[in-house]
Amino acid sequence: MLSIVSIIFGALIGSFLNVCIIRLPREESIITPGSHCPHCAKPINFYDNIPVVSYLLLKGRCRYCKESISIQYPLVEGITALGSLALFMRFGPSLSYLFYFSFVAALIVITGIDLYHQIIPDVISLPGIGVGLLASLVIPQINFLDSLIGALLGGGSLFIVATLYQWLFKREGMGGGDVKLLAMIGAFLGWKAVILTILLSSLIGSITGMIMMVLKGKDFKYAIPFGPFLSFGAVIALFYQNEIIFWYLRYKG
């Protein structure tokens, strides 16, 4: 029963995350005005604003002007709902659930904005570092020292890589936004998860890059934003870091 509540709660928050993804880069208010169709500007009624369900009932089109609604909306709502359920099943009704859910919600907004605009907004990553550090004082899964070292390692290591890259190739490879994002990931998950996140995101990023090159031809030079890969790696680290580290140590020894 509570699992269903966590899905509904996740979907509703997902609906709000959609608003953040669209409005934060434009520096618009995320509270007012209410949702409206971007094509015909008609306000969206509450019954047409039910996460995922309304999209399916309306067959992905605005009720008034019949223009198609971006797949981003049901996708973000669905992913947030599933994330909420998975975290609820792992942590139960607890402060830890809220802590990790707010972390995943921040990663979803960052991923959306990075995909559209190739920027990671400081308004999320910088307060995120503070929230992660403070919450480590009350969350049983992580202690303050681990969180602090995580934030420093996350920020520091990517900063060094980014500086080296720029020095070697004379162009910017990773942005300052990625550095702040990894510092936030470290503050929430600790230093071991930072190392795991770097390894996982580089691996997933390289594979994706190669697939894109095969699909789009050799002269494919479009810079893929790195934030989504860091976010994806961080979520895997959140759920499986103990299993992966255990598996690695056993495999090695």
Ligand SMILES: [Zn+2]
């Ligand atoms: Zn419309």
